[in-house]
Amino acid sequence: MPKKTTTLHTPKKIKTKTSRKITKNILIADLVSKYPKTVKALMKHGFHCIGCVMSPYETLEMGAKAHGISLEPLLKEINEVIEK
Numbered sequence: 001m002p003k004k005t006t007t008l009h010t011p012k013k014i015k016t017k018t019s020r021k022i023t024k025n026i027l028i029a030d031l032v033s034k035y036p037k038t039v040k041a042l043m044k045h046g047f048h049c050i051g052c053v054m055s056p057y058e059t060l061e062m063g064a065k066a067h068g069i070s071l072e073p074l075l076k077e078i079n080e081v082i083e084k
Contacts, residue, residue, distance in 0.1 A: 021079055022035070022038075022060070022075060022078050022079050022082065023060075023075070024059060024060050024061035024064075024071055024075065025059050025060070025061065026059060026060050027055070027056060027057070027058065027059055027060075028049075028050065028052075028054075028055040028056075028058050028059070028060060028063050029055040029056040031060060031078070032050055032055070035078075035081070035082050037081055037082070037084075038078050038081050038082065040081075041074070041077045041078050041081050042074070042078070044077070045069055045070075045073070045074045045077070046067060046068075046069050047063060047064070047067065047069055047074070049063060049067065060074070060075070060078075
């Protein structure tokens with residue numbers, strides 16, 4: 001009787017777009033450092049303290065509250081910017 005062989009097929013890798021979602025908990029300095037193209041969106045929403053001495057210690061949420069900026073529209077635009 002002939003020997004039976006099994007052929008294994010390696011599945012193809014599917015490329016998917018990595019979702020990098022920015023949350024309210026990111027430090028302002030980290031956001032600007034990792035995603036410099038978000039500066040324009042921050043400025044548009046009235047977030048002018050990007051280089052502030054508190055930016056390494058202040059989250060996006062804290063900064064938005066301190067300056068009376070609506071967080072949800074800002075987060076939405078920042079995430080749209082980084083996905084481009």
